[in-house]
Amino acid sequence: MSTPILILSLFVAAHSAATGQVRECLDCHDGRDPTAPRVLLSPGAAHAELACAECHPGVEPPCRDVPKAATCDTCHGDTADRMAGAEHTAHVAESAAVSPEPGTPHTTCRACHEPSAHAVRRAGDPASPASRDRVSETCLACHASLHPRHAARFLGGKHHAPAPGQRTEAATCADCHGSHVIDSPRRPASRVHRANVAATCGGCHRDARTEYENSVHGRAAARNAPEAPVCTGCHDAHAVPPRRGGTDVVAACSACHAAERVSSAFRLRADRLSSFSGSYHGLALRLGDDRVANCGSCHGHHAIRPPDDPSSTVHPDNLGTTCGACHARTCGGCHDPVPARFVRGTVHVTPDRPSHPVVGVVRSAYIGLTGLLVSLMVLHHILDLRAKIGGGAASARGAGRPAPRLSASERIQRAALTLSFWTLAVSGFALAFPESPLAWPFRAFPDAAAARRAAHRGSAAVLAGLALVHVCDMTLTRGGRSRLRLLWPVRRDARDARRDLAGGDASQPPIRLAEKAEYWARAWGTAVMTLTGLPLLAIDFSLAHIRLWAIELAQTIHFWEAVLAVATAVIWRGYAVFIDPAARPLNRPG
Template identity: 30%
Template sequence: MHYEGLVARLRRGWASAAIVLAGLGLAGLAGNAAAQAEAGAAKKLDNATCLTCHDGNKGKLEVPTPAGKPRALHAVDPALFGKGVHRQMECVTCHVDIKDNADKANAHQKDPTAPLAKVDCATCHQELWDQTVKRGREDERPRLKTVATNIENYKKSFHARPNPDDKTKPNATCSQCHDTHSFAVPVNKASPENTQWRLSISERCGNCHTDQLDTYKESVHGQENAKKMLADAATCSDCHSAHKVANTSAAQFKVSLTGQCGNCHTRQYESYKETFHGAANTLGYAYTAKCQDCHGSHDIVRVENPASKVHPDNRLETCGTCHNPKKGLPPVSKGFVSFQPHAEPGNFQRYPQVTVASWGMTALLIGTFAFFWLHTGLWFYREWVERRARGGGHPHVRIDEIPAPLRGKQFQRFTPIWRIAHLMFALSVMVLATTGMPLFYPEVPWAHAIMNFFGGPKVTGLIHRTAAVVFASIFFWHLIYVVIKLGSQWRTWKIFGPYSMVPNLKDLHDCIGMFKWFFGMGPKPKIDRWAYWEKFDYWAPFWGVTIIGVSGLMMWLPSLVGQFLPGWVFNVATIFHSEEAFLAVVFLFTVHFFNNHFRPDKFPVDVVMFTGSMPLDEFKREHPLEYERMVQTGEIGKYLVEPPSKLRMKLSRLLGFTLIIIGLTILTLVAIGFFSDAAGRAPAGIVV
C-alpha cells in the first residue's frame, strides 16, 4: 500500500469520524479531528512535493557544509522517472529518514550539513523477496527473484569488497551502475530499447574503468557495436557478468572466461576444447592458454590485423609468453606459427590435413569394430546354442581320447617371462587409459574426479608418460627378443609355419570356416598354435605403438618437432593419439575380453595367462592341430607340467577378476564420455 493511498484513507476516516461525532453532539471533538486531518494533508510527502525542489528546474540544489563547500543534492528528471521500474513508488519509501515537509529550510527536520542516509537497495529488495517466499508466491514475481539472485551474486563479487582507498565504501554500489530514479532494463531482448541499453553498458562501466573503456572502443568488439549500433558484439557484462564480477587475476575467473567467449564463438570454443589447452581449462585448471592469453582481452582485434596477438607475424612472441624456460617449458620454434588451435575436422577447405586424418581414423574405427563386433556376436550365439544343446557346462574331451601317460597333466603354453610381460603390458595400458581419457572427455564428471585424484594435469601427465615409457620398453624388449630368437633359429624357422605369428592362407581359411560354423554351415575349424584372432591381437600393438607412440612423442616434445615440421602435424597427432587410444581401449575391453574370458566356453575367466598352463583336454579342444602334431612327434612331453596348486589357482582367478573389473570400469567411463560428448555437441556459431 502506497503512502499516498494511506493518507487518503486516513483523511476519509477522520471525515467520517467528524460526521459521527457531530451527530452525537460532540461538535468540538469533530472539529479537532477535521483540523488534524487537514494538518496531515499539509505535511503530506508525495512525489509531486519532492519534485518541487528536486526536479532540476530551479538551478543547482545545494546545502551548506561545515567545510564551507556546498553539497549538491540530487535532481530527478520526472519524465525518465515516469518510465522507470520505480515509477509507482513514493520517494520516502526509499528515503526513509525523511519524515515530513514542515520546514524545507531545515532539510526535512535534519541538520542541513548532515547528509541523508544512503538508500540501501539490496536490503529493500531482499526484504520484499523474503516476504514473497514466506507467502509462497515466488512464481508470481519472477523479476523480483532475479533481483534477489543478483543481490546474492553481488555480495560475493569484487564490486562488493571494500574499496582500497576508502575501506568504508565498496568498490561499486548499485546506484553507480543503475540510475535508480530512471532504471528500466527492457525485458524484450529483441527490442530497440534493449539494444540501446546494451550499447550503454560499456559507457557506464567506463565511468570507473576509463583506461579499459578507451582500449575497448578500439577493439573489434567495441568497433562492431559502435559501427553497427546493434550490440551484437561482446560488451563488458558479457565477459565479466553484471553482478558476479570477479577478480580478473583469480584462477576461477580465468577458467570461466573461455566459456563466456564460447557463448558467442561456439565453433571456436568447441575446437579449442579438443586441444590440450582447452581440455585442461575445461577440467578447471587455469595454467594453460585461454582465449584472452592468445587474443587479448579489451584490445582484441581481428586475426588479419597486424596488431593482433595471433597474427602470423606475432604468434611466436605470443606463444613464447608461456612456452619459455622461465615457466618450465621449452622455447617455441617455427612450427608453432602454423599450429591450428581451432582446427575443425570436416572443414576440408581450411583444414585439409586435419580433415583427412579425422576421416582416416573414423574409417579405421568403424571398420575394426564392425568386423569384430559382428564376429563376437555370432561367436557368442553359436557357443550359446551348443552349450544349451549339451545341457550347460563347459565342453570336455573324452578321457579315453587322451593317452594314459598324459592324463591329469597340463600343457605349459606361456613361460613366466611372457606372463610378466603380459601383466605389465595390461597394467600400463590401464594406467594410460585412466590418465589419458580425462583429457579426451574433460566435460564429464568422472574426468574431474580422476584428474583431481591424481593431483592435476601436470602430475597426471607425468604418470601418463611414465606408463608410456613402460609400455614402449616392453614392446621394444619384445622386438629385441624376437630378433635374437629368430637369429638362433633362422635355419629351421618358417615365416608362414605353424609357430609363426605372420598371417597366412590357413588363417584366411580358418576365418571363413568360423563364419560357416557361426551359421551352422560347417564344423568349427581346427586351430593350430595361433588362431587368426590371436594374431590380430598380437599385431594390433605394432600399429598401435606406431600411431599412439609416435604421436604422443611429438606432443611430448613440441619444440623439437616444431623445428623440423609444420604446426599442423600437432593437430594430426592429437587426432591419431586420441582416436587410436579410444580404439585400443574399446577393442581390448570388449573383443579381447570376449575372446579370452566372456564367451560361453570360457566364462567367467580364463587363467592360462596367469598360471601359464591349461588342462590337456582344453588344449586338445582349443588347438587340435598343435596337439596332434606334438603327440605324433613326441614333443608334447617337453611341455607337460603338474596342475597349479589350489592357492595358485585362487590367486590367478583373483588377479584375472581384478583386471577384468578394472577394464570394464574404464570401458564404462569411456562409454559415458562418448555418449555424453555425442549428445553435447554444440551447433555452429560465429566464424572469424
C-alpha cells in the first residue's frame, strides 16, 4: 500500500473513531438524562470533529466518574502561555460580570469566543464572535459599559463600518490592541504603547508609516523623546474622522507647537500658531473656510521634514511647487507654477518679525500717522466748536453758505458710495477679526467665507466704478473741471483756516480747507486701497510675478488705509453731520 493511501486510511479511521465516540457520548448528553449535562455540538464548530477525549482526557463511555473539566491550554498551550501575563487576561478572569465561573482556566477564552466550548467557531468563520466581521461587536459587549466614551467615539469613527459584511477593510479592535495578548498603553509590550503605535498603525497604513519614520516626528520618537508625537498624538485613537478639516489639523499641530514645553525641548519658535492665525490662511480658516491652506497643506502630514532638508516641502527650492499646489498656473495656464525665487522669504510673519524691513517701517509709519491724524482731527473739532459756540458766529457762517441741491444722479452716487464704503469696511474687518461681531452677518450664510468674499469684492467693484465715473466727470466735463479748480489747495487756505478756528471774520471761501483736505484724503485713500487691493485679488498672478515681501507690504498698506478711512469717516464725518453747529438742521435760517 502506498504512503498517501495509508495516511488517508489512518485519517478516515481516526475520524470514524472520533465520530463514533461523540455519538456514544451524546447518547447520555443529549438532554434526556437529567444526571448528564446537555451538550450541543453546533454544525461547523471548530471542535465538532474532535473526539471528546481530546478535551476530556480519560473519558470512555459509559462514564463511571465525572470527567475532568476541559481546559483550552490542553491544545492551545502556546496561546495560553502568551496570554498569561497580559492585563486583559487578568481582568477578564477576575470579572464575575463576564462569566459565572470567574477564575476558571477557560473563562477568558469563553468571554471572547463562545460561552460554550462545544460551539466555538474558527476566527475565519463569519459567524464566529472573533471574526473580523464581529470582533469589535464582541469587544463592545463589555467595553461599551466599561469605557463608554471610547466606545461611542469608535462607533462614530472611520475605523468602524456601520453594517455587517462591510468591515473586512475597516480596522477592528483586534487590529490595534491584539487578539490574545492585550495590554494597556502603559506597558511597553502593548501594541498601543507609544513606542509601538507606528508599527501597529503601519500594519494597514504602510506608506504613512514609512513617511512618518523618516520625518522629524518619527526620528524624535525613535530617540524616545517624550514630547515627540506618534500617530495617536495627531489622530484620535478611537474617533478617527472620515476626513480632517483644516481647523482640526491646526488644532492638532498647535497642541504641541503652541506649547512652551515642546518649543523649549526642540528649540522651536513659539510664534508659529500666532503667525499662522494672523495670516490670510489663518484668518479665513477662523472664519470657517476649510478650503484654505492649513499646516499640512505646506508642511505635509506624515513626511514632515525640517526646512533645510532638500526633500522638505518647505525647503526654499520646493516652495514654488508647494505654493503652486493651490496657486496653480496663472494667465490661462501659460506660465509655470509659482517660481521659487518669488516665494523665498519669511512665511510665518508677525508684526515684530515681518518678511522684509520695509514692511516693518511702513507698518510703524502707518501706526504713527494714524495716531497723529486722529489727534489732529479731534483737536480741529475742539477748536471749531469753541469758535462757533463761543463766538456766536455759527449761524452766520451756516447762513452764508446754503447747501447746494444735488441732482438725482449725484444722490444715487452718494448713496452707492456710502453703502459700498461701509460694506467694504465691515467685510474687510470681518476677515481681520473673524471672532468679532463684524463677522456675525456673514456667519448667517452656509459658507461665511464665500459670503464675506463676495460682499467685499462686490463693494470694491462698486467703489472703484464710482471712482472712475467721478474721475471722468472731473476731467472731461466743464463743470467738473471748474469744481476741480475750486478744490485745488491755494496759499490763502491756511490763513482762512486759522481765522476760521479763531472765530474771526464770518466770510468764508467757496470751499474751506477742511473740506478740500477731506476730498483729497478720500481720493488718496480710494486710489491706494485700489492699487494695493489688486495684487491681493489676483493672488495667483502676484505670487508668480511679485516678491513675497511686496505682497505682505500691499496687505499691510491695505489694512492700515482701511483703518484710517474708517477712523476719518467716524470722527470727521460724524462731527460734520451730528455735532457741527453750523451743519445741524435746527440752526438753519428761516
